[in-house]
Amino acid sequence: MDRRSLLAIGAGAVAGPLIAATSHAAGPHCRLLRPGDPGYAAEVAPFDLAQIPAPGLVVAAETATDVRYAVRLASRRGAPIAVLATGHQPSVPIGPDAILVSTRALRGVTVDARRRVARVEAGVRWQEVVDRAAAYGLAPLNGSSGTVGVVGYTLGGGLSPTLGRRFGYAADHVRAIDVVTADGCLTTVTPDADPGLFFGLRGGKSNFGLVTAIEFALFPVTGFYGGALYYDGAHARTVLHAYRKWIRTVPDAMSSSVALQNLPDAGDVPAPLRGRPTVAVRIAWTGSPAEGVALVRPLRAIAPPVLDAVSDQPYTAFGAIHADPVTPVPAVERTALLGELTADTVDALLATAGPGTGSPIAVTEIRHLGGALACPPRHPNAVAQRDAAFTLFMVGMAGPDQAAAVRSAEAAVIDRLRPWCTGGLFPNFLSIADTDPDVVRRAYPPEVYRRLRLLKRRVDPGNLFRLNHNIPPA
Ligand SMILES: Cc1cc2nc3c(=O)[nH]c(=O)nc-3n(C[C@H](O)[C@H](O)[C@H](O)COP(=O)(O)OP(=O)(O)OC[C@H]3O[C@@H](n4cnc5c(N)ncnc54)[C@H](O)[C@@H]3O)c2cc1C
Numbered sequence: 001m002d003r004r005s006l007l008a009i010g011a012g013a014v015a016g017p018l019i020a021a022t023s024h025a026a027g028p029h030c031r032l033l034r035p036g037d038p039g040y041a042a043e044v045a046p047f048d049l050a051q052i053p054a055p056g057l058v059v060a061a062e063t064a065t066d067v068r069y070a071v072r073l074a075s076r077r078g079a080p081i082a083v084l085a086t087g088h089q090p091s092v093p094i095g096p097d098a099i100l101v102s103t104r105a106l107r108g109v110t111v112d113a114r115r116r117v118a119r120v121e122a123g124v125r126w127q128e129v130v131d132r133a134a135a136y137g138l139a140p141l142n143g144s145s146g147t148v149g150v151v152g153y154t155l156g157g158g159l160s161p162t163l164g165r166r167f168g169y170a171a172d173h174v175r176a177i178d179v180v181t182a183d184g185c186l187t188t189v190t191p192d193a194d195p196g197l198f199f200g201l202r203g204g205k206s207n208f209g210l211v212t213a214i215e216f217a218l219f220p221v222t223g224f225y226g227g228a229l230y231y232d233g234a235h236a237r238t239v240l241h242a243y244r245k246w247i248r249t250v251p252d253a254m255s256s257s258v259a260l261q262n263l264p265d266a267g268d269v270p271a272p273l274r275g276r277p278t279v280a281v282r283i284a285w286t287g288s289p290a291e292g293v294a295l296v297r298p299l300r301a302i303a304p305p306v307l308d309a310v311s312d313q314p315y316t317a318f319g320a321i322h323a324d325p326v327t328p329v330p331a332v333e334r335t336a337l338l339g340e341l342t343a344d345t346v347d348a349l350l351a352t353a354g355p356g357t358g359s360p361i362a363v364t365e366i367r368h369l370g371g372a373l374a375c376p377p378r379h380p381n382a383v384a385q386r387d388a389a390f391t392l393f394m395v396g397m398a399g400p401d402q403a404a405a406v407r408s409a410e411a412a413v414i415d416r417l418r419p420w421c422t423g424g425l426f427p428n429f430l431s432i433a434d435t436d437p438d439v440v441r442r443a444y445p446p447e448v449y450r451r452l453r454l455l456k457r458r459v460d461p462g463n464l465f466r467l468n469h470n471i472p473p474a
Contacts, residue, residue, distance in 0.1 A: 028066040030105070033058040035096070043102045046087020047147065049330040050403070051432060053084060054093075055100035061122075062105045064178065064186050064212040071210060072184035074099045074464055082467035083206050085123055085149035087328075089156075089428070091469050092435045098467055101210060103151070111136060111218070117175060119215045122151045130316055138218035139163065139315045141170040143428075144322035151214050155205045156428030157383040159391065162224060162284040162318050165371030166253045171202035172377035173217040179209040182460040186212065191379040200455040203382025203427055203444070207452070207471045208459050225292025226284040226321055227310040233277025233355030235303040236260060240346045242302045243281055247341075250295060252371035255284045257322075259365040260353050264397070268325075272306040277355035282321050283310055325397070332396045332403050334410035335429035337388035337422045341366060345420045352413045353394070360396055360406050364413065367391045384448045385424040392417065393429050407433070430469045440469045450474070 033040040034057060043060050044053045056079075059070035074081035082094045085103045094100055103122035109129060110119045113136035118129055127146025133139055141160040143153050158170025167173065177189045179201060189198045200208050231239050243258045250256070258281050265275030272278075281299055285292035289312040296310055309320065319326075338345065351357070353364040367390060374386050394413060396406030410433075414421070425434065425443040434440065441449050453474035456463070461473050 028059060028061070028069040030062040030066045031058075031060040033060060043104070044084065044100065045328070046084065046090065047328050048087055048090050049328050050332065051090040051093060053082065053087075053100055054095055055082065055098040056096040057099045058102055059099060060102045060105060064180065067101055067103075067180045067210050067212050068184050068186055070099055070101045071180050071182065071464070075182060075184060075462075078462070080467050081210070081464055083122075083210050085152050086125060086147060088148050089152060089430070090432050091430070092467055094467050103149075103212075106212060108213070111138070113138065116218045116220070117215055118218055119213060120150045121213045122149075122211055124150050126150055126153070127319065130318060133218050134222065134314070134316050136218075137220060137222050139221040140216065140218055141167055141173060142318060144319070145324040145326075146319045147324075147326055151211050152205070153428060154214055154216065155201060155203070155211065157203055157426060159367070159369075159373070159426065159428060161255055161257060161282065161321060161367065162226070162315075163219065163221065163255065163286065164373050165255045165368070166286060167219060168372040168375060168377060169383050170216065171381050171383045172379075174202055174214060175217065176215040177201050177211055178213040179211045181209040182462065182464045195379070196455055197459060199380055200382055200452050203384065204452055204455075204471060205427060206465050206468045207456060209465065221286050221315055223312065223314050224284045224286050224318070225289045225296075225310070225312050226282070227313065228280045228282045228307075228321060228323070229296075229299055229305045229310055230273055230307040231279045231281075231303050232306050233260075233279065236277070236279045236354050237346075237350055239279045239281065239302055240350065241343065242299070244341045244343070244346055246298055247368050251287075253285065253287055254295060255368065255371075257282045257365050257367035259363050260349070260355075260359075260361075261363050262359065263362060270307060278306065284318070284321055329397045330399050330403075332398045332406040332410065333429070333431035334394050334407075334414060334433055335425060335431065336392045336414055336417065337385055337424045337426060338366070338390040338392055338417065338420045339388060339422045340420055341390055342420065345417065348416045348420075349413065352416045353409070359409050360398070360402060361394050361409050361413070362397050363393075363395050365391075365393045367393065382444060382448055382452060383427070384445050385422065385426065385443070388422050388424055388426075391426050391429060392421075427469065435469060437470055437472055440471060443469070
């Protein structure tokens with residue numbers, strides 16, 4: 001967009017006299033896109049198609065300077081500012097009054113093998129970091145999907161289904177964060193440089209600024225014994241009860257989850273899982289393969305799996321464990337944290353989401369927490385629901401016609417499981433259903449929430465960063 005076009009934004013919903021007064025020299029050197037511009041639709045396209053952002057202006061940032069420009073512009077205009085990396089986690093709608101910073105072009109990755117540290121810019125996705133670190137025999141605390149953004153994931157805690165129980169949350173191992181705060185300043189935040197902001201950013205997502213790069217620890221892990229054991233839905237009761245007993249026997253280094261699945265009869269779903277209820281037990285063991293085989297033996301004995309995809313694998317194959325969708329889908333999600341998984345919890349889950357209930361929920365996952373995830377980190381952060389023993393996460397792949405049915409099925413599961421819910425929520429699993437600030441506050445214990453609201457008052461008193469799961473200023 002040239003200067004004349006930039007000035008023309010002044011007539012639009014986002015820009016006003018302040019933009020007209022902005023010289024091109026002071027402006028960004030990246031693309032600025034308005035609705036209808038070539039490239040606009042591609043730049044706002046999210047992974048989760050349930051909500052398509054429709055901002056009045058997109059700043060397709062290529063440098064931290066572009067991000068500063070966008071934040072200053074939004075601040076002067078009083079326009080809310082949003083950030084989009086991959087679009088895996090929609091929250092509130094992003095409308096024509098908003099400026100959206102797309103971080104897709106911020107793609108720098110550096111691995112320092114000697115220090116076992118990676119530095120990653122805001123548009124980078126997990127698979128790239130895992131691949132780059134693997135060349136040095138190292139691994140990050142990545143999530144289940146290689147297409148998820150590193151920065152968004154880490155700012156929401158970062159619950160690794162491969163290494164979480166062994167090393168803790170990804171947020172616990174962040175060394176430094178480059179962030180543009182609401183005043184338009186770019187600061188490097190560390191445990192020593194602004195510890196208050198360092199605390200809040202790790203768990204508070206985009207409430208305190210727009211992160212341009214992040215530095216975090218890598219671990220000497222080159223492979224895992226794991227994958228998923230899939231059973232026919234007819235065995236769901238046996239499998240879930242066996243799983244809840246099995247997890248009591250496993251070491252901390254064993255990460256796992258169990259999921260009731262109703263996958264579509266579609267080409268990219270493996271044939272034995274298509275169009276029928278199945279149960280998946282997902283496993284990641286990073287000790288010796290021989291120990292892994294022994295630990296998994298009781299699971300293989302529960303019932304004959306319809307698909308046994310557990311084996312010794314290079315760490316770069318982590319995405320096969322959960323086999324999340326890799327192409328954009330409209331998702332309807334709900335979540336909760338559970339304090340325990342008793343026989344009654346399992347029966348309640350089966351009664352609402354199990355085979356034979358006609359549930360439209362595609363995946364109902366219970367993920368095992370504990371281990372290092374329950375330990376306080378060396379530098380405290382806002383990932384603070386560490387007493388929870390499990391996450392519950394449900395997702396239905398639902399277009400507008402089916403969304404209401406999925407929403408009500410998920411609500412019914414939460415209602416039925418309420419006796420075992422802690423009342424807390426995990427920031428990364430918050431969905432469109434969780435945007436009310438009174439719901440968001442449940443992602444933090446009361447004392448942490450108070451601290452976050454005070455931090456918000458200090459760094460973003462006008463709540464410029466409000467197009468998210470918002471923490472309003474105190
Ligand atoms: C298939 C799938 C698998 C997942 N697996 C896991 C998992 O195993 N463990 C886990 O913990 N989570 C998991 N998640 C949740 C995921 O971590 C969150 O959805 C995360 O927010 C995605 O970040 P993103 O940048 O990819 O998405 P976006 O939708 O682009 O961003 C989501 C939010 O992250 C914040 N954010 C992103 N970039 C920045 C930035 N530069 N500065 C400040 N804030 C920013 C903003 O609040 C933004 O609204 C999964 C999600 C999906 C869809």
